[in-house]
Amino acid sequence: MTDPDFRSGFVCFVGRPNTGKSTLTNALVGSKIAITSSRPQTTRHTIRGIVHREHAQIILVDTPGLHRPRTLLGQRLNDLVRDTYSEVDAVCVCIPADEKIGPGDRWIVEQVRQVAPRTKLIGIVTKIDKVSKERLAPQLLAVSELLGPDVDVVPVSATSGEQLEVLVDVLASHMEPGPAFYPDGELTDEPEETLMAELIREAALEGLGDELPHSLAVVIEEISEREGRTEKQGELLDVHALLYVERPSQKGIVIGKGGARLREVGTAARSQIEKLLGVKIYLDLHVKVAKDWQRDPKQLGRLGF
Numbered sequence: 001m002t003d004p005d006f007r008s009g010f011v012c013f014v015g016r017p018n019t020g021k022s023t024l025t026n027a028l029v030g031s032k033i034a035i036t037s038s039r040p041q042t043t044r045h046t047i048r049g050i051v052h053r054e055h056a057q058i059i060l061v062d063t064p065g066l067h068r069p070r071t072l073l074g075q076r077l078n079d080l081v082r083d084t085y086s087e088v089d090a091v092c093v094c095i096p097a098d099e100k101i102g103p104g105d106r107w108i109v110e111q112v113r114q115v116a117p118r119t120k121l122i123g124i125v126t127k128i129d130k131v132s133k134e135r136l137a138p139q140l141l142a143v144s145e146l147l148g149p150d151v152d153v154v155p156v157s158a159t160s161g162e163q164l165e166v167l168v169d170v171l172a173s174h175m176e177p178g179p180a181f182y183p184d185g186e187l188t189d190e191p192e193e194t195l196m197a198e199l200i201r202e203a204a205l206e207g208l209g210d211e212l213p214h215s216l217a218v219v220i221e222e223i224s225e226r227e228g229r230t231e232k233q234g235e236l237l238d239v240h241a242l243l244y245v246e247r248p249s250q251k252g253i254v255i256g257k258g259g260a261r262l263r264e265v266g267t268a269a270r271s272q273i274e275k276l277l278g279v280k281i282y283l284d285l286h287v288k289v290a291k292d293w294q295r296d297p298k299q300l301g302r303l304g305f
């Protein structure tokens, strides 16, 4: 029987880099479908996460953090985010509880209003576990002033889980009545290959300096099923991936002394991928230089941007 009160729709998360959009997406979906890191500009494509509740299905569109672009990659990411504003029922502007509202936030709000003047806005104050109640109150007020008196502002913490269900209810209240878009249990429409490449990139980002994270891109070259496995051994996938950096000097950093760093990345990524896909994998990683790919239209195309 169809539920006449069932609501469904699309919501996108926007905000400056590093404001917790992907962590919040994962927390609401209940599974790690988007990679996260303490480095700004971790997310590089829009990722759909599906939130299933008894009376609603909400499709979250996590987007790359918005900032003034310095490279062609930056420009492409900004365009991508702008395209999603008008395709969703509501845009959630994410602002961390522990950082002052700045010109970057105002610029994002202006962009949203310009591109999608009729799309509903919602304010989300993220990372509330990092501040006291006394510090949170003025931040909620400031976000409310930024977005206007008619806009809902919801404080949440993705890491402690505080207020997550309140946020789901607020999002659902902004959806139109309608049937689910995705079958029960489906958590994302990311292809497995993309999920694998992203988990490898996440593992490789860990512990890198300030500049290298932006220079890193991961491409899955080949996935094949190992032959001759017995039923007891179970399925094994051979996954071959290339890690691209922009300069020869970066190659050594990613590989590490005697290959130690790359081996660590492989081990960490393999365990994440096996957890996500529920199948054993053999992961083969190689590092290559694609000179200044962030600024080169041809290379960007090849890397999927």
Ligand SMILES: Nc1nc2c(ncn2[C@@H]2O[C@H](COP(=O)(O)OP(=O)(O)OP(=O)(O)O)[C@@H](O)[C@H]2O)c(=O)[nH]1
Residues within 6 Å of the ligand: 015, 016, 017, 018, 019, 020, 021, 022, 023, 024, 035, 036, 037, 038, 039, 040, 041, 042, 043, 044, 063, 064, 065, 066, 126, 127, 128, 129, 130, 156, 157, 158, 159, 160
């Ligand atoms: N304490 C705390 N930290 C958080 C919370 N949410 C995210 N973080 C941390 O903030 C950092 C950035 O999180 P991400 O989810 O990658 O941020 P993002 O907005 O997706 O970043 P970009 O993809 O670069 O735009 C990570 O180190 C997270 O662990 C939270 O609720 N509480």
Ligand SMILES: [Mg+2]
Residues within 6 Å of the ligand: 021, 022, 023, 035, 036, 042, 043, 062, 063, 064, 065
């Ligand atoms: Mg992100």
